[in-house]
Amino acid sequence: MSGLVTAVRVAIAYDGGAATIASATLIEAADPQIGLPVLAGTDGVTLRLRDPDGMVVFSRTLPDPGTALEIAGDGGALQRLSGGRQRFVVVELPWPGPGSTIEVRLTRPGIERERPSALMRLAPVRPMGLEGAAPPLVVHPIWGADNPQALTLLFLPDGFVVDEMPAFHAVVEQCVRLFGVTEPFAGQTAALRVAHVDIVSNESGISGTQGRDTAFGAHFQPDIDRVILVDQARALKALNSYVPHGSGVAMVVANTPRYGGSGGGAMVFSCDVRSSEIALHELGHSAFGLADEYADAGQSATDDPVEPNVCGFGDRARLKWADLVPATTPLPSLNADDPVPSPPPRGIGAYEGAKYHSRGRFRPAFDCKMRTLGQPFCAVCARTIIGILSRHLSSA
Numbered sequence: 001m002s003g004l005v006t007a008v009r010v011a012i013a014y015d016g017g018a019a020t021i022a023s024a025t026l027i028e029a030a031d032p033q034i035g036l037p038v039l040a041g042t043d044g045v046t047l048r049l050r051d052p053d054g055m056v057v058f059s060r061t062l063p064d065p066g067t068a069l070e071i072a073g074d075g076g077a078l079q080r081l082s083g084g085r086q087r088f089v090v091v092e093l094p095w096p097g098p099g100s101t102i103e104v105r106l107t108r109p110g111i112e113r114e115r116p117s118a119l120m121r122l123a124p125v126r127p128m129g130l131e132g133a134a135p136p137l138v139v140h141p142i143w144g145a146d147n148p149q150a151l152t153l154l155f156l157p158d159g160f161v162v163d164e165m166p167a168f169h170a171v172v173e174q175c176v177r178l179f180g181v182t183e184p185f186a187g188q189t190a191a192l193r194v195a196h197v198d199i200v201s202n203e204s205g206i207s208g209t210q211g212r213d214t215a216f217g218a219h220f221q222p223d224i225d226r227v228i229l230v231d232q233a234r235a236l237k238a239l240n241s242y243v244p245h246g247s248g249v250a251m252v253v254a255n256t257p258r259y260g261g262s263g264g265g266a267m268v269f270s271c272d273v274r275s276s277e278i279a280l281h282e283l284g285h286s287a288f289g290l291a292d293e294y295a296d297a298g299q300s301a302t303d304d305p306v307e308p309n310v311c312g313f314g315d316r317a318r319l320k321w322a323d324l325v326p327a328t329t330p331l332p333s334l335n336a337d338d339p340v341p342s343p344p345p346r347g348i349g350a351y352e353g354a355k356y357h358s359r360g361r362f363r364p365a366f367d368c369k370m371r372t373l374g375q376p377f378c379a380v381c382a383r384t385i386i387g388i389l390s391r392h393l394s395s396a
């Protein structure tokens, strides 16, 4: 039994508040409905898939359009950057047949609460074949290499000329090692397939701003050190060409020794050893529907975010992850005005300050990779990731 179903890989482009379908590709993939957390809350971005009769047959969170541009300090603490740039998110959906529509609903606190949703008719196409001279896909003989349901991590080089390919391979190995020691991925490696393609760029290195002739056009965001952007459409085309069947995510390695990266439909990170952490955090958004757990100073929220790892309430009755909190743990565990004990508290509770607000929103742990790069994922994020990875474990 292969456990595969007909699914649609959809790239959605966010431009300001509007969402449009950039591409929709029919694939055979592990059932997208397995392992998703139940959505609860009112603030955030959700996608609903309606069958030809208009019934909602699938829903999940989408990354907040504003979260792609994040910047990490030297200690890994993350900060959100505002930015009106178009960005992409790639999701896999079940395929209920012709006449299906998807609806992207953005809800926001206050006046924007009932912002109109984008409603789009889904018309997927079959993936296109590769041109004759295209370099081959190299599947690493590890982990879920032979698992048809696996999530393929497709590593793509940008700014590497022919004789620099060993350097690209070294970065891939470095990133694979990180996955191999980072829970919950380390315990679920059978759900992951590692592959790379030696796509040669015409020029070495990536641009300080724009204009270098590389495979995916990687460049630093002007005026913002550490944020590297790529041509998301080109990376998605490579994903559709090289992973036409089964689930996959494009991971672009940018040829620069400077620290940096970003998320979106495709992850991008540099050759700096710390940069692979950016990919893990951004994958938390794009593949697993997790919210940022960091706060922007001073602001208060009165809404409950839709994601499973942030909650608008710090009391036991309404906390989304109350089942993971020991009966003896006080709730809320730490309020915004409380002094932080040294060492900081461990364990799952309700810690005030999450998803861009320092008050009125709670996170599950004092720290987590969705708050600070280099930290472990908290138990709530780990549980969410494991749930979704369960669909990528072979049922054979």
Ligand SMILES: [Zn+2]
Pocket (backbone or CB within 6 Å): 293, 309, 364, 368, 369, 370, 377, 378, 379, 380, 381, 382
């Ligand atoms: Zn977390």
